[in-house]
Amino acid sequence: MELLTELWYSTGIYQLELKQAAMILVGLLLLYLAISKKFEPLLLVPIGFGGILANIPGVDIALSEGVLAQFYQMGLSTGVFPLLIFMGVGAMTDFGPLLANPRTLLLGAAAQFGIFATVLGALFFTDLGWFDFTLQQAAAIGIIGGADGPTAIYVSGILAPELLGPIAVAAYSYMALVPLIQPPIMRMFTSEDERRIEMTQLRVVSQREKIIFPLLLLILVALAIPSAAPLLGMFCFGNLMKECGVVDRLTKTAQNALINIVTILLGLAVGSRLMADEFLVASTLGILALGMVAFAIGTMTGVLMGKLMNYLSAAKINPLIGAAGVSAVPMAARVVNRVGTEANPHNFLLMHAMGPNVAGVIGSAIAAGILIEMVG
Amino acid sequence: MELLTELWYSTGIYQLELKQAAMILVGLLLLYLAISKKFEPLLLVPIGFGGILANIPGVDIALSEGVLAQFYQMGLSTGVFPLLIFMGVGAMTDFGPLLANPRTLLLGAAAQFGIFATVLGALFFTDLGWFDFTLQQAAAIGIIGGADGPTAIYVSGILAPELLGPIAVAAYSYMALVPLIQPPIMRMFTSEDERRIEMTQLRVVSQREKIIFPLLLLILVALAIPSAAPLLGMFCFGNLMKECGVVDRLTKTAQNALINIVTILLGLAVGSRLMADEFLVASTLGILALGMVAFAIGTMTGVLMGKLMNYLSAAKINPLIGAAGVSAVPMAARVVNRVGTEANPHNFLLMHAMGPNVAGVIGSAIAAGILIEMVG
Amino acid sequence: MELLTELWYSTGIYQLELKQAAMILVGLLLLYLAISKKFEPLLLVPIGFGGILANIPGVDIALSEGVLAQFYQMGLSTGVFPLLIFMGVGAMTDFGPLLANPRTLLLGAAAQFGIFATVLGALFFTDLGWFDFTLQQAAAIGIIGGADGPTAIYVSGILAPELLGPIAVAAYSYMALVPLIQPPIMRMFTSEDERRIEMTQLRVVSQREKIIFPLLLLILVALAIPSAAPLLGMFCFGNLMKECGVVDRLTKTAQNALINIVTILLGLAVGSRLMADEFLVASTLGILALGMVAFAIGTMTGVLMGKLMNYLSAAKINPLIGAAGVSAVPMAARVVNRVGTEANPHNFLLMHAMGPNVAGVIGSAIAAGILIEMVG
Amino acid sequence: MQGVNLALVGMGVVFTFLAALVFLTTLMSRVVARYPAPDAGLETIGGDSRPASGSNSPEGVADRQRLVAVITAAIRQHRGHR
Amino acid sequence: MQGVNLALVGMGVVFTFLAALVFLTTLMSRVVARYPAPDAGLETIGGDSRPASGSNSPEGVADRQRLVAVITAAIRQHRGHR
Amino acid sequence: MQGVNLALVGMGVVFTFLAALVFLTTLMSRVVARYPAPDAGLETIGGDSRPASGSNSPEGVADRQRLVAVITAAIRQHRGHR
Ligand code: NA
Ligand code: NA
């Protein structure tokens, strides 16, 4: 009898707290969005599932010696997982369109204003007394506006590990929402005529340029902003492996087995930060709200920069491609293409938008370096 | 001269103890069984080879900073390796046949009686003074009857790491021996008429059922037996990745590169526990004997449950499929099919046996959770 | 204003020391050799890139908690990475030609004289006061003459981790230079007539011989030189997986995903040892010079042994194949074939050279074991 | 004694759990059947609907089918010509 | 105040960095164009020249091209015969 | 002095070891030849019998051979038609 009582005390249903039940529902919601709505499923399936595991009462999965806690210790608190993913992303990135039209790098710079505006917003909310974000936390929240998952996870792992869960969820959710968030803003800040602008075809880019570019970028980062070097270094390494053409077997592994293994482990480890005690706090709402603002502002400043460049430059530039500067590769570039085709069926902006799109990855890694340098 | 003497002292032949030589022969025997007799070669080749390495005198391979000792520390004493393998197995499991006929889950429950009977047997042997097993050790030995390698390794890693070597060897050897162990027992407890029973074809199962099932199972485990959640959680995660259809690149890696890498490392790490001092003890004989008994009893209770269900149910059930409830996927299901075809050439039981077969995986993970909860 | 000054102090250009700039150029040079000249690109691309990352001022990438430092701690200071690579190399090695003509093993023995001569050379330089190498360091330098990357890295990780960077760079660079270093030496020590010798076709080798050979080798190593057992054990394990034919999925992973992942991580970790303070020292020049001598002497003794065997044996042996005994698989065997074809267009020595070539791998692992045993 | 308790409670829990799972699974299947998916084309048969390995992406499958069709045609032609 | 500084300096650095990168990239492309590679056959178009996955080894590519050629021919024949 | 010892002993051990391996390997090959395997169909030639990469399963090989045969036939046809 006593044994049965003890058994009953050991069940999850006896130990379950309301907030844990709520977080299990949040995990299921993330899985629903990932599977039915195709919200960044590669990340949100592991994150959502990890979130459920992290909130099972009576067993340590996300704490102490639990398996998700071990994944977290192994790869997130060390920064290894996001850096390896960045290497894999580098090995899948084509800088061709960017090299064909290097000025589009400036669009990737402009769109990072979303990051810094959000940092200001978070500090402003703290001044108002609505939330209580430290400077480190505000910086980590701002990086959501970089629209780049591994960068956001890397930065918040350094500056504000206690917010890693909500920041990662916000980053990947809003990236998935790019097709909903961006178009209204893009239309608001451009005229029909601007959206109709056709751009001239991109020039041919040689393999040697593609090989030299990641090295050039690496050296420039090393000389200017060393704190961005881990992120951009691994990114350039992946890209160099891809472009140099002599280590194809390593490239294939970096693009497949390695990035997939790390994605599974990273997703589960991020999920382990969705523990009720950490996630169900007021600041999560603030993070979700600020993240949305960051995306919106980045889109806006990217488009405005596109307008300015179109105004100043001899060659026509469709300002829509500025919206791709937030990164969210390749979703944002596809959105640009779609909005462009709506205005002018002969408009194929996809390749033109890929330049600012990958420039946005560089831009947000630079912004990450500055934030780590100045507030870390 | 002195140098040559020292050199002679450093050779393996000078330092070799008889029991190490014996264990090297055991390792060679395991390799012979794996390679020539096809005994679970994916596990027994690494385990056997690791066993040889672990018994080389004069060099630390399985101890202190040796490479196998590092694999052991990394993945077995933490539980990470068996859990990742379980994830991969989940990603290769099809719950379709089970969903088409959910009652077969009960066959997977009945066959777990082998586990608990063996725990009793181990404690009885201890009472008799033949062996000296603690309650923890008895529980770890019992789980051999679960006929599921990762579960056995996971449980004995928690409850009785000092027995991990013999338990893993027994588990995989008997799984390989399923085609020899099971048929006589299956024939003993069924009549020719029962073995001839043909079963109606399984209904169509929708993808949505296959997606929801692992989540349903996870939630039920979380509410009822949290201590089984690490094992079944990783299993359900792997299965959800496979069935959800939106993360195919992760599924493929979980089914291939990841599970293969972990299998190699886990096999070598298990082999490191075949050190002479740990393996060549009387209790190993007890473990081998009890493991055999566990398989036999599980087969018997599975078949008897099949008879009972056939008696009670409207739809005919061939009791043979109860034998697949021990798990040993997919070997036990194939054995069922073969024995069924012998009795009736028109009998195709393979798909019908896959239901209890995967149910046995769930059943033994639940049993593992209870054992960890009650004696851990 | 103060902020801008601080920012300026944080730039790489402000903090860059001359020697770091020099090492970044060394890294670029290695990348140039790897990419344009195809110098062992699979290793030298990661090593060169890692070398650049390790010399970026103002950020810890190769030190303390930096990502490359973590890779180093994880896999090089533990010996795990070179051993896993050796396993993968084993899984790609075919002992068929060696088994068809086992006497060629002696050529793989003779070529290891380069190792020991170089150890003597390093100690001699120390006696002269030119350098200051300890016995451990001399042994680690000598192993460059083994012409086998993982062996060199494994040994220097144990005996002289402070020299790991230059030793690995020398080992891989000279392996790449085999087509330049070896032919003049081969021609110098052979007559035109000897180079013209055609060898009889190799006999058929059964699969059973191929399965038994790695086990035979393992047992012999275990009995004779246990300190070589970690290296040769992992090598034989990989080879057994390949030849036994029952674990093909593990073999494929060991040959692809696993070895590629480890190669990337090992290359970056080796690169982390190219920090200016460690690399830009006089001893590096000594290591580069001695490494070259080691290759040359090994080639010479291999060829001389070939002449001796040709003189003593009934069956004709082309002494050129002795040069393949240094290992540098498969480059050295190809060089032998090319030099042989120059002398006699009907001469196809490739398969005959593969025997001594893989024998050289065994020979240098044995030599490594002796060095670890005697000076470790 | 401890062992007997363990065995009884253990088997009890295993059975209860799997019986509950039978019930919930049956219920789930009925609910799913009542509310059919918008895209009913995805229904699959009791056996495994997708191979455990190999590319499962729609394009991959289509590619493979096309390749098979082409090769089948080539074989047929080849045989016809002999 | 701290935040405003951070935002101003941050955006300043991001812009300066990427502007420098525009300049250096343009310069690099010009230099590369001036000194053409010995094997100019490797020039590729602005889009991605090689598929992100799949074997990129020269033999692999050649094999694939040959395969595609063969299959195209087979298809054409096949259609012609119908 | 220490170095000379090391070199002498080292080369001695390397040679002794590999000479022993020559002896044992030769012996092993003879024993294997005397007791032929039950399934002698597995004999392979001195060179590598299986490609280092790629699927080695019998079906895989058969598939590949069939594919090659088909493609060869298609090529021959294709050339014949031109
Ligand atoms: Na960005
Ligand atoms: Na079971």
Ligand code: NA
């Ligand atoms: Na060698």
